[in-house]
Amino acid sequence: MKINRSAHNPLIEAGDVAPSRPDFQVLGAFNAGVAQLQDETILLLRVAEAPIPDRADEVLVPRLNEAGTEVQVERYDKNDPGYDFADSRFVAKDGQTVMLTSLSHLRVARSRDGIHFEVEPQPALFPEHPLEAWGIEDPRVTQIGDTYYITYSAASARGVGVGLAETSDFRTFKRRGIMLPPENKDVMIFPEKIGGKYYALHRPVPKSFGAPEMWIAESPDLDHWGNHRFLMGLGEQGWDSARMGGGAVPIRTERGWLALYHGADSSHRYCMGAVLLDLEDPSRVIARSRVPVLEPEAAYEVNGFFGKVVFSCGALLLDQTVRMYYGAADEVMAVADIPLEDIYNTLV
Amino acid sequence: MKINRSAHNPLIEAGDVAPSRPDFQVLGAFNAGVAQLQDETILLLRVAEAPIPDRADEVLVPRLNEAGTEVQVERYDKNDPGYDFADSRFVAKDGQTVMLTSLSHLRVARSRDGIHFEVEPQPALFPEHPLEAWGIEDPRVTQIGDTYYITYSAASARGVGVGLAETSDFRTFKRRGIMLPPENKDVMIFPEKIGGKYYALHRPVPKSFGAPEMWIAESPDLDHWGNHRFLMGLGEQGWDSARMGGGAVPIRTERGWLALYHGADSSHRYCMGAVLLDLEDPSRVIARSRVPVLEPEAAYEVNGFFGKVVFSCGALLLDQTVRMYYGAADEVMAVADIPLEDIYNTLV
Numbered sequence: 256m257k258i259n260r261s262a263h264n265p266l267i268e269a270g271d272v273a274p275s276r277p278d279f280q281v282l283g284a285f286n287a288g289v290a291q292l293q294d295e296t297i298l299l300l301r302v303a304e305a306p307i308p309d310r311a312d313e314v315l316v317p318r319l320n321e322a323g324t325e326v327q328v329e330r331y332d333k334n335d336p337g338y339d340f341a342d343s344r345f346v347a348k349d350g351q352t353v354m355l356t357s358l359s360h361l362r363v364a365r366s367r368d369g370i371h372f373e374v375e376p377q378p379a380l381f382p383e384h385p386l387e388a389w390g391i392e393d394p395r396v397t398q399i400g401d402t403y404y405i406t407y408s409a410a411s412a413r414g415v416g417v418g419l420a421e422t423s424d425f426r427t428f429k430r431r432g433i434m435l436p437p438e439n440k441d442v443m444i445f446p447e448k449i450g451g452k453y454y455a456l457h458r459p460v461p462k463s464f465g466a467p468e469m470w471i472a473e474s475p476d477l478d479h480w481g482n483h484r485f486l487m488g489l490g491e492q493g494w495d496s497a498r499m500g501g502g503a504v505p506i507r508t509e510r511g512w513l514a515l516y517h518g519a520d521s522s523h524r525y526c527m528g529a530v531l532l533d534l535e536d537p538s539r540v541i542a543r544s545r546v547p548v549l550e551p552e553a554a555y556e557v558n559g560f561f562g563k564v565v566f567s568c569g570a571l572l573l574d575q576t577v578r579m580y581y582g583a584a585d586e587v588m589a590v591a592d593i594p595l596e597d598i599y600n601t602l603v
Numbered sequence: 604m605k606i607n608r609s610a611h612n613p614l615i616e617a618g619d620v621a622p623s624r625p626d627f628q629v630l631g632a633f634n635a636g637v638a639q640l641q642d643e644t645i646l647l648l649r650v651a652e653a654p655i656p657d658r659a660d661e662v663l664v665p666r667l668n669e670a671g672t673e674v675q676v677e678r679y680d681k682n683d684p685g686y687d688f689a690d691s692r693f694v695a696k697d698g699q700t701v702m703l704t705s706l707s708h709l710r711v712a713r714s715r716d717g718i719h720f721e722v723e724p725q726p727a728l729f730p731e732h733p734l735e736a737w738g739i740e741d742p743r744v745t746q747i748g749d750t751y752y753i754t755y756s757a758a759s760a761r762g763v764g765v766g767l768a769e770t771s772d773f774r775t776f777k778r779r780g781i782m783l784p785p786e787n788k789d790v791m792i793f794p795e796k797i798g799g800k801y802y803a804l805h806r807p808v809p810k811s812f813g814a815p816e817m818w819i820a821e822s823p824d825l826d827h828w829g830n831h832r833f834l835m836g837l838g839e840q841g842w843d844s845a846r847m848g849g850g851a852v853p854i855r856t857e858r859g860w861l862a863l864y865h866g867a868d869s870s871h872r873y874c875m876g877a878v879l880l881d882l883e884d885p886s887r888v889i890a891r892s893r894v895p896v897l898e899p900e901a902a903y904e905v906n907g908f909f910g911k912v913v914f915s916c917g918a919l920l921l922d923q924t925v926r927m928y929y930g931a932a933d934e935v936m937a938v939a940d941i942p943l944e945d946i947y948n949t950l951v
Contacts, residue, residue: 352812386833413833414813433831436818438809439784461786462810464700465762470784479827483781485734485761 256597258549263370265555265587266580272302273376275360276326279304279317282357283560284374285582287364288396289503289569290403290425296571297425298364298372298580298588299379299394299405303357303560314340317358319388326358326382344561353412358382359390361407363425369571369578370590380420380428386411391418395568397444397504404477406442406455409433417442417457419477431478438462441469441500444477445512445537453477454537456486456514458500467498469516469530471538484538487530490518494547495528497521503570503579505532508595511541515548515579517566525564526550527581529598542602549579549591559584604945606897611718613903613935614928620650621724623708624674627652627665630705631908632722633930635712636744637851637917638751638773644717644919645773646928646936647727647742647753651705651908662688665706667736674706674730692909701760706730707738709755711773717919717926718938728768728776734759739766743916745792745852752825754790754803757781765790765805767825779826786810789817789848792825793860793885801825802885804834804862806848815846817864817878819886832886835878838866842895843876845869851918851927853880856943859889863896863927865914873912874898875929877946890950897927897939907932 269281282305287298306315306328316329333340339347346354361380364372382391389410397404402421405428409418414437422428435442441458453474460467468488472480490496495518505512512532519525528544551563567581575595583589617629630653635646654663654676664677681688687695694702709728712720730739737758745752750769753776757766762785770776783790789806801822808815816836820828838844843866853860860880867873876892899911915929923943931937 412813413816413836414807414809415811416831432829434829435784436787436805436807436820436831437813438786438807438811457784459762459784459786460810461762462808463763463786465760465785468761472784474827474829475823476827479822479824479829481780481782481822481827483764483784488761 256548256600257594259592260553261370261590261592264553264589265583266370266590267298267300267364267372267374267588269586272300272362272374274304275378275381278307280307283586284362285586285588286393286566286568287580287582287588288394288405289571289580290396290398291571292403292425294367296366296369297396298366298569299396299425300362300364300374300588301359301392301394301582302362302378303359303390303585305357314346314356316346316354316356318354318390319382319385321385323383323385323388329354355389355410357390359392361391361394361405372588379425380405380407384409384430386413386416386433387418388412393440393568395443395501395504397446399444399446404444406434406444408440414438415440434478434480435472441502441517443501443504443514445505446507449535449537455480456501456505467500469499469501486538487540487543494518494520494524494526494550497523502527502567505537506570506572506577507534508572510599512537513577513595513598515567515570515577518547523563524551525566527565527567527579529601531602544601545603546601548593548598548601549581551583553583553589555587555589556583559586561585565589604896604948605942607940608901609718609938609940612901612937613931614718614938615646615648615712615720615722615936617934620648620710620722622652623650623726623729626655628655631934632710633934633936634741634914634916635928635930635936636742636753637919637928638744638746639919640751640773642715644714645744646712646714646720647744647773648710648712648722648936649707649740649742649930650710650726651707651738651933653705662694662704664694664702664704666702667730667733669733671731671733671736677702703737703758705738707740709739709742709753720936727773728753728755732757732778734761734764734781735766736760741788741916743791743849743852745794747792747794752792754782754792756788762786763788782826782828783820789850789865791849791852791862793853794855797883797885803828804849804853815848817847817849834886835888835891842866842868842872842874842898845871850875850915853885854918854920854925855882856920858947860885861925861943861946863915863918863925866895871911872899873914875913875915875927877949879950892949893951894949896941896946896949897929899931901931901937903935903937904931907934909933913937
């Protein structure tokens, strides 16, 4: 496998991103959707922020107020026995997550060469609805004609659902509502209609039984989705045996739709793999990676806010090379060029 | 509250239903969808069956084979320490449900007077797809024109999703696919278009955070659903504070759409209540029950396969009286007539 990680990795770090308000700090800029707009490469970053603490023994929780109009910061005592603060990403109570310790929004970064990015000073999409009260995360961008469709995780006390938005210029955005209800994430819309219908991969997380696995759905109009079918499940052992979900928007190749997806094992080590889907019937799996395409190995992948994670939300096909942009360690953005042939070689 | 339980309750019991094969026994006939077809009242029953055991120390698990073509029975030793058999409804492993101990199908029962029913000798809809491998459950029936649309829970190792089927005569049925992915249940389609769109109530169960609460979605065609909005959440305390979901198909009244819904408290006691939704915009809650409309009190409601449960999947409006059909104790069917005015009096 010839993985060519950029010498400029990480491409974007927390320090490159201005916080949305002076009393907040940026914890990470990662898991970006990718688009090509004229001669620019666009990264639509997930920017995770948290209030700057002024005391070590308190936990600050940022979230929208009930009306969805304003971010408020709640203060909790780290020694409060009613809550569990062991995982710095969230606050738990009775074994259930009840709050997140950061609030994510989406931010545009632009580049002429696909490597050197300029991050815009203001958010592109900021939580503004009660169903986004805990943040919006992990966007995927699909270009169809001149319109870019953005799916994102909308988190709130009601669970994590999937929001849909659109833009034509990455300056103004229009929300189109919640396209899939909780719990669902990792939704990528295919870049063209197939047999007259739109398709999307999605990743529900059922509670009573079942696992975080990949499904496919159809739509006449991108807003309404149906004919949900199970696509592929956890690996029996190894890198994608504990959880999985779509990654980059599927890329049309001669052999089929190439969908890069993430998988994790029981130690929460996230890798990227690939699945090849039938061009005419994308609910049909042709082959999937036996071994990962990309594993967390570089220092910025292994160490960080949540280490041992590579997580792609977008990739470009440049001739016979896949340029995979990916979040590393839930903190920074990186890129790697991987020969298409080497990805094919992981498939069985 | 003038609850008039029928003197003929339970209307249908397990013994009234022939098993689908001679080596199976019927455990319950309950949670039926309701329809009026010409001069008949139709109950579309959930019939739960299990293999007849021949040894006390084994647990038999019925489910479709991988291809979805045939029911197979697997045998487990009750003393196997790898599994947890404590709850007779399912088999657990490492705290997660991994199998159900019964397999449900849907069966038609017909009546001229709405009280005395004749149960058909054969299943109407039987599991026949890998996503139905653990059974199909809890149907709701909505008549639109001459077509009856049936939503049902489709259970499998992939989770519980929502299947859609249709019929015009309750003799032949056509499946239309999975309309909502796991985990979701308790879906009822409104009986007419509102502002040019179909509407449905649904009840997702998110895993990471969030609760089993009620949502509403829209559709142009009944197959594809979108614009998912949160409708109403758990009560702060009392009868509907632990879980809730839609019950009967909403009934048009002068005051709004009357939707009977179920709620349970932390002791798993299931009651029925009501919510009134705006006639023009059913995502707007006008009022909901402060106290239950129906509570498990009769012997057949308190005792049974899973006691202290009343659970309605369908009701009829007869002049100013709601005739609520309901499953009792996850085992039998019952009916109660309740003055509309008394239901209104529970609303705040």
